[in-house]
Amino acid sequence: MLRDQFPILQRKVNGYPLVYLDNAATTQKPQVVLDAMNDYYSKSNANVHRAVHTLAGEATEGYESCRTKLKQRFNASKVIITSGTTEAINLVAHAWGRANLKKGDAVVLTEMEHHSDIVPWQMLAEERGVELRYVPVTQHFTLDMDAFEHALEGAALVCVVHTSNVLGVRNPLEDIIRLSHKAGAKVLIDAAQGVPHSTIDFEAFGADFMAFSAHKMCGPTGIGALLVEPSTFESMQPFMGGGDMIETVTTEGSTYQTNEHKFEAGTPRIAEAIGWTAALEWMESFDLDAEHDRLIAIASWVAQALRDVGMQVYGRHEANDAAVVSFLHPTINSEDMAHLLDARGFAVRTGHHCAQPLLNRLGISGTVRASFYVYNTREEAEGFVAEIREIVEKFA
Amino acid sequence: MLRDQFPILQRKVNGYPLVYLDNAATTQKPQVVLDAMNDYYSKSNANVHRAVHTLAGEATEGYESCRTKLKQRFNASKVIITSGTTEAINLVAHAWGRANLKKGDAVVLTEMEHHSDIVPWQMLAEERGVELRYVPVTQHFTLDMDAFEHALEGAALVCVVHTSNVLGVRNPLEDIIRLSHKAGAKVLIDAAQGVPHSTIDFEAFGADFMAFSAHKMCGPTGIGALLVEPSTFESMQPFMGGGDMIETVTTEGSTYQTNEHKFEAGTPRIAEAIGWTAALEWMESFDLDAEHDRLIAIASWVAQALRDVGMQVYGRHEANDAAVVSFLHPTINSEDMAHLLDARGFAVRTGHHCAQPLLNRLGISGTVRASFYVYNTREEAEGFVAEIREIVEKFA
Amino acid sequence: MTYPVALQELVEEFQAVDDKRERLEMLFELADEVIELPSENWNEQTRVRGCQSEAHVSIVMDDGRIQFLSAADARMVQGLMGILTIALDGLTPAQAVLISPAFAEEMGLLNTLTPSRSNGFRNMYDKVMNEIRQSMEG
Amino acid sequence: MTYPVALQELVEEFQAVDDKRERLEMLFELADEVIELPSENWNEQTRVRGCQSEAHVSIVMDDGRIQFLSAADARMVQGLMGILTIALDGLTPAQAVLISPAFAEEMGLLNTLTPSRSNGFRNMYDKVMNEIRQSMEG
Numbered sequence A, B: 001m002l003r004d005q006f007p008i009l010q011r012k013v014n015g016y017p018l019v020y021l022d023n024a025a026t027t028q029k030p031q032v033v034l035d036a037m038n039d040y041y042s043k044s045n046a047n048v049h050r051a052v053h054t055l056a057g058e059a060t061e062g063y064e065s066c067r068t069k070l071k072q073r074f075n076a077s078k079v080i081i082t083s084g085t086t087e088a089i090n091l092v093a094h095a096w097g098r099a100n101l102k103k104g105d106a107v108v109l110t111e112m113e114h115h116s117d118i119v120p121w122q123m124l125a126e127e128r129g130v131e132l133r134y135v136p137v138t139q140h141f142t143l144d145m146d147a148f149e150h151a152l153e154g155a156a157l158v159c160v161v162h163t164s165n166v167l168g169v170r171n172p173l174e175d176i177i178r179l180s181h182k183a184g185a186k187v188l189i190d191a192a193q194g195v196p197h198s199t200i201d202f203e204a205f206g207a208d209f210m211a212f213s214a215h216k217m218c219g220p221t222g223i224g225a226l227l228v229e230p231s232t233f234e235s236m237q238p239f240m241g242g243g244d245m246i247e248t249v250t251t252e253g254s255t256y257q258t259n260e261h262k263f264e265a266g267t268p269r270i271a272e273a274i275g276w277t278a279a280l281e282w283m284e285s286f287d288l289d290a291e292h293d294r295l296i297a298i299a300s301w302v303a304q305a306l307r308d309v310g311m312q313v314y315g316r317h318e319a320n321d322a323a324v325v326s327f328l329h330p331t332i333n334s335e336d337m338a339h340l341l342d343a344r345g346f347a348v349r350t351g352h353h354c355a356q357p358l359l360n361r362l363g364i365s366g367t368v369r370a371s372f373y374v375y376n377t378r379e380e381a382e383g384f385v386a387e388i389r390e391i392v393e394k395f396a
Numbered sequence C, D: 001m002t003y004p005v006a007l008q009e010l011v012e013e014f015q016a017v018d019d020k021r022e023r024l025e026m027l028f029e030l031a032d033e034v035i036e037l038p039s040e041n042w043n044e045q046t047r048v049r050g051c052q053s054e055a056h057v058s059i060v061m062d063d064g065r066i067q068f069l070s071a072a073d074a075r076m077v078q079g080l081m082g083i084l085t086i087a088l089d090g091l092t093p094a095q096a097v098l099i100s101p102a103f104a105e106e107m108g109l110l111n112t113l114t115p116s117r118s119n120g121f122r123n124m125y126d127k128v129m130n131e132i133r134q135s136m137e138g
C-alpha cells in the first residue's frame, strides 16, 4: 500500500497514531527518497562539475538527473534548481526583474499570494519604484477577474498563485496566462501547492516562470525549482555570484555560463537533488489524478461535516482545487483547537499561513487548516471529524 | 576507529579501495549524520515555526538546535543559516553591501579568493560603482601584506579567504582583522576551508562576517552559515523576501523580523540543519587540533615526495595551513594524471578550483589537488605517492 | 526546589497526569484563575512578544503585594496565565523573585506545549519577573 | 550495430579489457593516430566546448574523402580523437554520417570516462558530424 511506504506514518503522537494533516506546509517522504539520499551519501558523495574522479562523476550525474527528470515531468526546457519556491521567486525578482523592470512599470499580484510571492516584489518596488497592483479576492474565495483584467493594463509581469495554500482554490490560470500575454505581460506562477496535486505541462501551459518546492511533493527540504520559458531565460542576468556559474573570472571581470548553471552559484544541493529525483520517480508509480479526485472528495466531505458542527469554512472544494480545509469555530480559539487535536495525534496548522493579505480580506487573522495528501485515508478524515465533534461538544 | 564511521570509505572504485583525497571540494559524512537525517525524516518531519502540533515542534527544535550549536562552537551571537558559503557571501553583498556601500567606496579582495568571494563583489561593483582592490599573492604563496596595507586606505570592507582551497595557505587573519579595523573597514572571512581544520572563536577573532559550508565539515549538502558581529547585524537590510522573515505583511508594505529569521526567507533546510548539528557534535568526539597536526604532517610529507619525483608543488604546508597539496607535472597533463589515479581508486581534483585569478597569478591554468581529511591515513598517503611514482615512471 | 504551597500543589497535580488532552483540560480550567486585564489597558507595554495570538500581562502593586493581571485570546494561554496568577498573586516582590521558572518543566508543561508556545510562556514569565524586579528598584 | 571495420575492431578490443587503467593506456596509445591540427589553426570555430582543457577539431575534404584534424592538451582526449580519426578518416561524408555515436557506449568508453568527459566526447562527436553534414550541403 502506498501509505506503507512512509515510515513516519507508523509513529504515535501523544499516545495516538499520527494523523498528519499538515501537508500544505510540507509532505512526508516515502522510504525510497530516504534510501536514495542515504545511498548517495554512503556510496557516491562528492562535489559536482568539472571533476574527473568516479565519485564526482556519479554525483554530477545524480545532480543533473534531477534537472532531466524535472524537464521531462513538466515539459520544460530551462530548469533552474533553487533552494525552494521562495528562492525561485526571489531569483525572478533579481535576475529578471532588476534587468527588465524600471520605474513606473507595474507588477500585478493577487491578494491570494503567499508572502513569498509578495515580499520580493515589495522589496523590488521600493528599490526601483515599480508599481504593485493587488487583485482582490471575492467573497466566493476566487480572484476578482474583472479587477484582474483592469489591473493588467500596461503591466509588465503578473504573479499569481496556482492554488491557494489557505483556501485550496485553484485559480483560472489558463485565462490568466492568456489575458496577461495578450496585454504584453509575462506570467509567474507560484505552483508550490499546484505541483503536488497535478502534473503540469509547462510549455503547453504557456507561463513564463513557474516556481515550486520539493518538500511539498514528497521530496527533501532545501531544494526547489524555477522553470523558465526559453526566450525569457535569455533576458535574465545572474542572481548570486560564485563557483560553477561562471565561465571565466579575472580581476578585470567575469563571464557567465549561458545555461541554467548561470543561476546556480556554489556547491549545489546534491543529495537533495538525488532525493527529489527519487520522489519524482515515485510519484509516477501511482495515478496522481485519481488520487487527487479521491482527496478532493474527502476534503469536500470534511468541509461539509465541519460546517454541520458550526464551523466557518473558507474554500469551495471544486474538482481542481487542492484538498485543503481552512476553518474557524465561532468560540473555540484556533490554537486551543489545534492543541486539542494534537493531543489525539492529529497534526493541523493554525495561524496566518503566510498569507496575511488574504486573511485581512477575509476579515480574520488566522484559520485552522487541515490539508490532505496521497497517504491520507478516508478513515483518518472520519476520525478527524469525529474528534472535532467531540471537541466542539466539550469546549464550545 | 574514526574512519570506520564513514560508510563510503568501504567502497571500491574501479576495483580498488577508494582513497578519497578530494576533501577540499567536499568531505564525507559519518554514519551519525546520515542517521540523524533519516531519523528526522522517519519520525519528526514537519514544517517549522508558528506551529502547534508535535512534529512541527520537534522540527522547529531540531532546526533551531543547529543555530544553538553553531553559536556555541564558534562563540557567535548572530548566526544566519544559508545554503552554503556562496549564499552567505552573496547575502553580505546584498544585505550589508547594498545598504552600506555607495559609489566610490572600496572593497578589498585578494587574488587568493575563491570565485564565490569575487563574483558577488564584481556584481555589486558594477551595479553600484564600488571600487574593487585585489591584494596580490607573492611567489611564496602568501598575501603581499605591504600591498594589503596600502589597499586598506579608505576601504569600507575587506574580504579575505581564511585558508586557500588551492594552496592550503592560512592567511594572517589576526593581522588582517586588526589592520582593517584600524583603517575603519569591516572584515568578511571566507572560512569554507578554515572551519574544517580548526575551531574558531568568532568573537575573539573579531571579524564582522564569517561564511562557511556544512558539506566541507562532514555535514550535508545544501546548508551553511554566516556569522555576523551584532552591531553590524543591525545595519543589514533583508536579502530575500518571503515566509518566516516577516513580522507582518499587508498590501501597503511589510515589517521584518529583527533576529536571524529576517535573513532566512521560506521553508528552511530543516533536515540539513539536523544533519549538520549531528556533524558538529561528531566533530567534538575527537581532538581536531591533534588531527590537524597529523594531517599537515602528512601533507607536507606528500608535498616533498612529489617534488622529489619532479612535480611543481604550489603551497608551503606550515603548521596552520590546511592539508591541501596542489601540484603539476612538467609533461603529464593534469587530467590524464587524475584519470590514471582514478583507475586505481584515488580521487583527486583537477582544474582551476574556482580560483582563476590565483592561478593566473601563478601562471598556470589548473593543478592536480590532493586534499586530506580526518579519515585519511598515512598508509593512504603512501599509497598515493607510490601510485604517482609509478605513473610518472610510465607516462612521463 | 520548593515553591509556594499553591504552586507546589499544582506541580504535583500536573505530574500525576500523563495524557496530553487531560493536561490541556486542566490548563483550560486554570484560565478561571486569571484576574483579567481589561482590553482598554492593552498596549505595547503589556503585550507578550513571541506569542502567536494576543497576550497581555501587567503587574499592579497593592499594599506591597503583587496583583497579576492578564488576558489572552487562547484558552490555553489563559491557563498558563492562571498558573502564574496562582504562583504570584499576593506575594511580595521579594518572595516572587525566588520562584524559579523550573516549575514549568517540573509540571511537564513543556511536554504539553510545543516549543514555540513554551517560548511564549518563557517570554511571559521573563516579562513579569522583570516588571517585578523593576517594582523593587522603583 | 555494425561499424567500419577499423572501428569495429577497436570496439571489440576495448570490450575485451576490464581494467580502467588498461583502457586508459589503450586510449593514450590511440593518441598516435591523431592527424594534428596545427595550433595556428585553432580558433573559436575549431574549439570543442564543454571540455575542461583545450580541444580543437576540424574537417578537411580531400577529393571527396574526410580528413579529420584534431589537437588537445590531455592525452586522453587525444586518444578519443584518435578513435574518431580511425572511425572517419578516408570515409566519404555519406559513409560517415551512418556511424552512430553508440560505439562509444559499446566500447565501454563511457565507463572509462566520467560524465563531464563523456559529454566532452559527445560534444566533439556532434561537432564533427555537423561539419560533415554541412560539407554535404555545401
Ligand SMILES: Cc1ncc(COP(=O)(O)O)c(C=O)c1O
Residues within 6 Å of the ligand: A243, A266, A267, A268, B024, B025, B084, B085, B086, B087, B114, B116, B117, B161, B163, B164, B165, B190, B192, B193, B213, B224, B354
Ligand atoms: C575557500 C572557499 N570559499 C568558498 C567556497 C564555496 O563554498 P560552497 O560551494 O559550499 O558555497 C569554497 C568551496 O568550494 C571554498 O573552498
Ligand SMILES: Cc1ncc(COP(=O)(O)O)c(C=O)c1O
Residues within 6 Å of the ligand: A024, A025, A084, A085, A086, A087, A114, A116, A117, A161, A163, A164, A165, A190, A192, A193, A213, A224, A354, B243, B265, B266, B267, B268
Ligand atoms: C502557495 C505557496 N507559495 C510559496 C510557498 C513557499 O514555499 P517554500 O517555503 O518552500 O519556499 C508556499 C509554502 O509555504 C506556498 O504554499
